[in-house]
Amino acid sequence: MNVNPENALGFxxxxxxxxxxxxxxxxxxxxMSAISWYLIVMKGITAFVRKRRSEAFLNxxxxxxxxxxxxxEIATHGVRDPFSHLTAHAMHAQAHHAKxxxxxxxxxxxxxxxxxxTMKKVLDEENTRLENGxxxxxxxxxxxxxxxxxxxxxxxxxxxxxxxxSGAGTLDKVAGPVGEALIMTGLxxxxxIPAVMGYxxxxxxxxxxxxxxxxxxxxxxxxxxxxxxxxxxxxxENVRPLKPAAKA
Numbered sequence: 001m002n003v004n005p006e007n008a009l010g011f012x013x014x015x016x017x018x019x020x021x022x023x024x025x026x027x028x029x030x031x032m033s034a035i036s037w038y039l040i041v042m043k044g045i046t047a048f049v050r051k052r053r054s055e056a057f058l059n060x061x062x063x064x065x066x067x068x069x070x071x072x073e074i075a076t077h078g079v080r081d082p083f084s085h086l087t088a089h090a091m092h093a094q095a096h097h098a099k100x101x102x103x104x105x106x107x108x109x110x111x112x113x114x115x116x117x118t119m120k121k122v123l124d125e126e127n128t129r130l131e132n133g134x135x136x137x138x139x140x141x142x143x144x145x146x147x148x149x150x151x152x153x154x155x156x157x158x159x160x161x162x163x164x165x166s167g168a169g170t171l172d173k174v175a176g177p178v179g180e181a182l183i184m185t186g187l188x189x190x191x192x193i194p195a196v197m198g199y200x201x202x203x204x205x206x207x208x209x210x211x212x213x214x215x216x217x218x219x220x221x222x223x224x225x226x227x228x229x230x231x232x233x234x235x236x237e238n239v240r241p242l243k244p245a246a247k248a
Contacts, residue, residue, distance in 0.1 A: 019158065025151040025184065029144060033191040036140045039133045040198035047205050052207070053081040058216070067091060082126045082213050086119060087220060093118035112225055113209015117219050126213060130206040134199060141196035155181025176243050 061083070064070050071091060078083045093115050157177055 021154055022151055022158075022184070025147055025154070026187070029151075029184075029187050029191050030149055032069060032140045032144055032147075032195075036137055036191065036195040036198065040194065040202070042196075043133060043202055047202065047209075050081055051209070054083050054212075057081055057084045059089075061087065079203060082209070083216055085126065086122045086213065086217060089122045090115060090220055090224060092117050097191065112221075115221060127210060131182060134206075137195045137199040137202070141192050141199055142159055143187075144192035144195065145188045146187070148184045148191070151184030151188070152181050154186060162239065214245060 033086070057080075061070055062071060070087065074088050076082055079088050094111065119129055159178055
């Protein structure tokens with residue numbers, strides 16, 4: 001059975017007719033798509049697990065009877081979320097300054113100054129960890145359409161040159177090659193749209209978590225400084241305030 005050449009036009013025919021530049025652009029788009037989907041899936045799973053662990057720790061923290069109980073919980077199960085990470089460093093900083101004082105330049109100032117610097121450092125580390133990989137998604141979302149457009153322009157140029165050399169400039173001869181070249185634009189959009197949506201989703205998720213972490217940091221600092229917990233920061237209603245830990 002003979003296949004009509006007009007019916008053979010399509011993605012496979014476009015790839016077969018593409019030169020090194022067109023195939024290189026296609027490989028670039030496929031790599032960009034694979035990287036963006038990997039980041040979206042992995043960071044999405046990480047965000048889900050982090051949210052569950054954070055909620056569990058906050059529920060335990062605000063229902064604990066003393067900071068010793070919180071310290072034992074962290075020592076037993078380790079630091080598994082941003083809130084326990086912040087709590088562990090804050091309590092360690094308070095105990096360290098109470099025992100050794102300002103022994104080094106980084107520990108200069110009052111206990112509250114040292115505690116503030118320690119907590120700010122942890123918050124910066126958590127923000128950096130949350131933003132890791134988002135720049136790649138933003139770059140893919142911004143550049144993939146233009147990579148596809150460049151592939152289309154390159155394909156159209158070669159298609160028109162081939163048509164001009166053959167001397168057949170009728171619409172049925174032009175539409176097929178030009179339509180095939182437009183496939184690259186579609187591929188560019190197919191790569192960019194998931195990257196942009198994933199970036200927006202992860203950015204919003206990180207912004208919500210950062211706001212909760214900042215609120216919790218304020219409560220934790222106030223409690224460690226005064227020995228009394230304030231409202232907010234994920235604290236459960238109708239729970240007993242924590243008792244301050246005994247100074248080392």
